[in-house]
Every structure is written in structure tokens, then in C-alpha cells.
Amino acid sequence: MKAVSRAFTDAGISASTVSRILKGVDEELRGHRTRPITDSPRFIFIDAIWMSVRKRYNRKSPVLFAVSVDEEHNMTLLSFKLAFSESQLEWASFLNDLLKRGLDDSVVELIVHDGAGGIIAALAELFPYTKRQLCAVHKVRAAAA
Numbered sequence: 001m002k003a004v005s006r007a008f009t010d011a012g013i014s015a016s017t018v019s020r021i022l023k024g025v026d027e028e029l030r031g032h033r034t035r036p037i038t039d040s041p042r043f044i045f046i047d048a049i050w051m052s053v054r055k056r057y058n059r060k061s062p063v064l065f066a067v068s069v070d071e072e073h074n075m076t077l078l079s080f081k082l083a084f085s086e087s088q089l090e091w092a093s094f095l096n097d098l099l100k101r102g103l104d105d106s107v108v109e110l111i112v113h114d115g116a117g118g119i120i121a122a123l124a125e126l127f128p129y130t131k132r133q134l135c136a137v138h139k140v141r142a143a144a145a
Contacts, residue, residue: 041068091122
């Protein structure tokens with residue numbers, strides 16, 4: 001972070017300008033995470049990326065995300081959320097938000113995931129009739145272990 005700060009100050013960008021830019025980025029991200037989902041996708045990939053986050057504690061936290069893939073293989077980030085864990089409660093909250101924003105569960109044909117217990121339980125609750133598949137990368141890792 002110090003290197004980023006130094007790059008801005010070395011470039012002659014003031015602290016107030018940096019603050020204004022970051023505020024705009026925050027607003028863009030918030031808008032992206034709350035925008036209505038008008039075209040429900042048929043195929044969705046869900047997973048989490050663990051990242052170091054400075055919040056209250058200096059520890060890693062999962063960022064839950066959902067990506068849609070259409071018939072032409074175009075990928076669209078549907079949403080993401082900084083979570084406390086990958087529990088059923090966190091995944092259910094994340095998936096329920098997608099439904100509230102307009103995701104039509106009757107259109108979704110397949111959800112690909114990593115097989116984590118929280119995801120499986122949340123999908124059973126919110127997408128009980130949607131086909132689910134373990135991600136090929138996770139299948140290979142599990143077979144190699």
C-alpha cells in the first residue's frame with residue numbers, strides 16, 4: 001500500500017484527488033453489486049477467493065463471487081461479496097441476493113462449484129431443482145489428493 005501511495009504522490013496527485021477517485025470506485029462497485037439482473041443466465045460458476053483484508057482484523061477473508069457464462073462463452077461477473085466465512089449462511093445470503101436482484105432460478109440450468117459444504121447446503125436450499133456440477137479443476141485436485 002505504501003508503494004501505491006508513493007506512486008500517487010510522486011506523480012503529483014493530491015490526497016484529496018486520490019480520495020475522490022477511490023470514492024468513485026466505491027460507488028461503481030456498490031452499483032455493480034446492487035444492479036438488477038435482467039437477463040438470467042443458464043450457466044453459473046460460483047466460488048470464493050481468499051484474500052488478505054484489513055478490516056477489524058488482519059486476516060484472510062473469502063470473497064464470494066458468481067460468474068455467468070452464455071452460449072458464446074462470454075463471462076459476466078454477476079456479483080461478489082466480502083464474507084466472514086464460506087458457511088451455508090454466507091452462501092445462502094449471497095445467492096438469495098442474486099435472486100432478489102432478478103436472477104430467475106427457473107432459467108438457470110447448471111451451477112458449477114467447488115464442492116464446499118456451505119455451497120452445497122445453500123444450493124440445496126435455494127436451487128433445489130437446478131443441476132449442479134463440481135468444477136473440473138476441483139475434481140482433478142480431489143483425485144490427486
